[in-house]
Amino acid sequence: MKKLFLLLLIIISAGQFAAAQQNPTMNIEGTASSIIGKLDKSIQLNEVQKPKLLTVVTNYLQQKSNLQSLQVTNEKAYKTKINSMQNGLHTRLKTILSDTQYASFLDLKPKAPDATNVLTQLYY
Template sequence: MKKLITSGLLLVFTCSYTAFAFAANTPVNTLLQAPTMNIEGTASSIVSKLDKSLSLTDVQKPKLLNIVTNYLRQKVAIQPLQQSNVKAYTTKMNSMQNGLHAKLKPLLTLTQYTSFQALKPASYDETNVLSQLFY
């Protein structure tokens, strides 16, 4: 019976040590890295959702898709800064947000832009694709 318990403890210890050693050799940013985004698919989903909410015209849709796609590409490009340099990430995100809104204002009517701002989720929500535009 002692041999069985000792063997079991040895097995648990070995598994724990192996898992710890693996995690210690894995870079931290790899462990905390967000999954890669499907930019084109996400942009299409955002435009589709905005089309339903804002009643976009046929002229607005492709322009909006281009703006959103470019914004998401920029967002993915700066994602590593979120772990390595939070201040730089925050500064760049604020600049990108301002740029996004500066491009949306002339594209949307005043009513559409006001409705767009009202669509902002209270906080980041993975289930709401619009969170990608606001957070």
């Protein structure tokens, strides 16, 4: 009985470990703050824009995080939802940033997903 219990415990632990590896959690608030910091340096945000952008980016990252399991289970539905979310994000950004800032923001897009560039979270 003890061996069966131990075996069951090992199987459950291994499953949880594998799930954690497939869907790592993101520090949403920290990532959002890093994104705003990078944008501030690149496109010179004013004091009114910063909190508005922080809210928009935090909400976007939270929604994106909630979709991670869908990326594994239904890639087509994930892509549809993420495209819709990105369109909504850009619509909100256009209302906060000036035309010049928004054009500069678009120029900051990494050419491919890059784990060293925090802005990757907004584009990929």
